[in-house]
Amino acid sequence: MTKADLRHERAWLREGPLLVAGMDEVGRGALAGPVSVGVTVVRATTRPCPAGLTDSKALSAAARERFEALVQTWAVAWGVGHASAAEIDEVGIIGALRRAGERALSRVEAACGPVAAVLLDGSHDWLTPPAQGDLFSAADVGPARAVRTLVKGDLRCASVAGASVLAKCERDRIMTALAAGHEAYGWDRNKGYGAPDHLEALRTSGPSEHHRRSWRLPGVGSAPASACEMMVP
Template identity: 40%
Template sequence: MTNSFIAGVDEAGRGPLAGPVAAAAVILDPAHIPAGLADSKVLTAARRQALYRDIMGSAIAVSVAFAGPATIERLNIRVATLDAMRRAVRGLSVRPSSVEIDGKDVPHGLDLPARAIVDGDALVPAISAASIIAKVTRDNLMVRLAAEFPAYGFERHMGYGTPEHTYAIEVHGPTQHHRLTFGRLKAYQA
């Protein structure tokens, strides 16, 4: 039986100095699309959390895949992100008929019709939903890492290169969750 489900795909966390990239794939139920979907970057944290719950409660399928710092360093951020996107699509409990991805690139190995849409997270509801799922999932993971590594303030900056974060790295050095190929962290490579 053929379906006409479109999976939206987006990522969160390409730019931080620490933590994984999270990629999400979402198939929305056309009869129950949450109101207010938008690019996760333009939403408040509270609105993202509320939409996350709405999406998880109404979507036909949701899948999240990660690429951690070791994978990012081995492959590079672009390839690692595209691989996480491919794995997120493959992890869906329902096979979509096609995939729409935020950005300029389509991951290899999808075995499905797929197209990249620049600013898709602002234009396509399923991609907006994937943006929100990826961002909230990654942020929640960074909050958990903050409990394990309280000196770094991950719960405040989510691993981005803020002055607080770069100072913590200078004082305490990087953790295994830092990306040693990024920016100033290159000085810590073995």
């Protein structure tokens, strides 16, 4: 198993920023529930990360819970932001990711001050606001930040790996809580993803208020054209 470290963060910190935030999302491909974005912040004096820290997908549920507590005490600051299924339907998945990311950054900046450098997992910068005049309102636009993307950042960068663990743990708890009132969908087990029990419940019961209704949900039919136009690939 690949273990994350702080090499990428320290290299960027040597260029001048006082703080670097690692960011990762969870729930992007789910059919129901929010999309969640985690952030962990490090500085030049941050000690090495908890031993064994890696992408949340490579950890068991028990290991994620253990690392969640370790990351919260290790990071300079941390936060998780969420955007609901209704918001995903409103502005598309990219706009919702941006909202959740800005909410997470607002939480960490309340604790540690402005963060001007963000390491983002993957190859696509969904955090930087688009040009004015598109679908997204000024409410979705945060302060200007330098963003660097890194493929497999959740495996390579400790701050990004920590962010993935925090986001996964919080979102799992949200889906387990939502499952209590929507037992047929099995969200306590599948966390809103397209598992067989979830798909069968969609076919027999239809979507709930927590489903992403602008998506082409299996067994439900096509999304409305107006909703599909809101989606950003």
